[in-house]
Amino acid sequence: MNMTADTPPLLDFHNLRVMRGQKIALDDFSLRIGADEHVAILGPNGCGKSTLIKTITRECYPVARADSSMSILGEDSWDVFALRARLGIVSNDLMLSCTGDACGRDVVLSGFFSSISIFSNHTVDARHRELAEAALAGLKIAHLADRPVCEMSSGEARRVLIARALVHKPGALLFDEPCNSLDLSAQQSLRQTMRALANSGTAIILVTHELADIVPEIQRVVLMNRGRVVADGPKEEILQVERLAALFGVSVEMARRDGHFHLW
Numbered sequence: 001m002n003m004t005a006d007t008p009p010l011l012d013f014h015n016l017r018v019m020r021g022q023k024i025a026l027d028d029f030s031l032r033i034g035a036d037e038h039v040a041i042l043g044p045n046g047c048g049k050s051t052l053i054k055t056i057t058r059e060c061y062p063v064a065r066a067d068s069s070m071s072i073l074g075e076d077s078w079d080v081f082a083l084r085a086r087l088g089i090v091s092n093d094l095m096l097s098c099t100g101d102a103c104g105r106d107v108v109l110s111g112f113f114s115s116i117s118i119f120s121n122h123t124v125d126a127r128h129r130e131l132a133e134a135a136l137a138g139l140k141i142a143h144l145a146d147r148p149v150c151e152m153s154s155g156e157a158r159r160v161l162i163a164r165a166l167v168h169k170p171g172a173l174l175f176d177e178p179c180n181s182l183d184l185s186a187q188q189s190l191r192q193t194m195r196a197l198a199n200s201g202t203a204i205i206l207v208t209h210e211l212a213d214i215v216p217e218i219q220r221v222v223l224m225n226r227g228r229v230v231a232d233g234p235k236e237e238i239l240q241v242e243r244l245a246a247l248f249g250v251s252v253e254m255a256r257r258d259g260h261f262h263l264w
Contacts, residue, residue, distance in 0.1 A: 008074025010035045010087070010172055010203060016062040016070055018051050025051035026062070027227045035073065035171065038204040040214045040235075043224035044248050049207050052224070053176050057089055084114055088165030091176040095161060104144035104152070104160045108132040111164040135163040139193065155186025162193060172203035179213055191215050211239070216259025223247055235261075 011033040018026040026048050033039050043049055054060040055070075058080050062068055072078060073086055094116070102110070102117035109132045113122050136142045141159050149157050158178065165173055175194065179187040191213065198204050198217035206213060214221065214235070221238040223231040225247055231238050239261050245252050255262045 007035050008071070009033060010037070010205070011056065011070075011072055012074075013055075013070045015065065015068045016055065017065060017068065018055055018060050018062050020051060020060070025060075025227055026055065029228060031222065031229055031232075033205065034203075036201075036203055037220060038198050038206075038218045039220045039222060040206040040208065040218045041222045041224060042208060042211070042214070042247075044209055047224045048227040049209075049224060050176075051227075053089075053091060053174065053207055056087070056174060057091075058083065081114055084111070084170075085168040086170050086172070088168065088170040088173045089176070090158070090161050090165050090173065090178060092180060093176075094164075095158065095180075100150060101148045103146050103148055104136065104141065104163075105129075105132055105146065107149060107160050108135055108163045108167055111167040131167050131169075132163075135167045136160075138166065139163050153186065155182050155189060158182065158186070158190060159193065162190075166197075166202075170202070172205065173197060174205045174207070175213075176207050177209070177213075178206070179208075179210060187212075211244075211254070211261045211263040214239075214261060 009032050011031060013029060013031045016026050016029040017024060041049060051060055055062065056072065058078060062070060070076065072083065097116045106118040109118050109124055109128055110116055112128055118124060136145055139159050139162060141156065141163065144152060144156055144160055149160065152160065178190055182190065194204060195215045195217055198215065204218065206218060219235050221235045222229055223238060223243065231243060241252060241254050244254065244263060252263050
């Protein structure tokens with residue numbers, strides 16, 4: 001990805017407050033991510049990660065305040081359909097929705113319509129099909145095109161969702177707990193996919209509570225807790241035992257091997 005000094009950041013959030021019901025889920029939340037960065041956002045369950053994702057995808061909106069601002073790719077207002085063509089999403093909410101009889105091809109095609117399958121009101125043209133087939137082939141899952149999602153393994157379904165996110169050829173992908181519920185083989189396969197995407201020039205935003213998800217290409221880590229950013233910097237500086245023990249509230253040990261970090 002060729003970025004210039006004038007390229008707007010992927011995300012530029014300043015002093016956001018986001019409510020979920022009567023609860024403050026993000027408070028004085030500030031985060032700036034460049035359009036070509038690979039960044040991991042790490043934090044325990046309940047720290048506000050899901051609300052952050054929903055704020056990025058425009059499902060949640062911040063409280064209007066004089067000292068608060070947010071932009072995505074330089075724009076403070078987006079048509080959601082246009083945004084999804086620039087920023088692909090692989091989320092757990094989507095994973096839970098795509099559990100029915102829709103085949104892999106239709107799930108990928110649904111990325112053009114922000115749905116979870118192809119329905120009677122959708123018009124699919126030859127270009128859509130060409131791009132869907134290319135996305136499946138690019139992830140080496142063309143054999144899943146005609147298989148219903150309900151007959152796929154969790155790992156296969158997750159890769160189909162990645163193909164769905166890639167069908168627009170977006171400049172960035174947002175991964176939400178990508179290895180959740182996957183077995184060891186599927187985890188390794190998905191992390192290799194993230195590495196390949198990062199090396200191909202696709203910016204990666206990874207939101208997770210699993211250290212092992214942070215592939216070597218990700219060099220910046222943001223720690224979240226209680227709706228705020230509590231640390232942000234180079235991976236080697238941020239991923240320290242003392243910081244992580246404080247973040248998760250337990251005693252931990254950490255190992256590093258070939259650019260991968262593991263916590264137990």
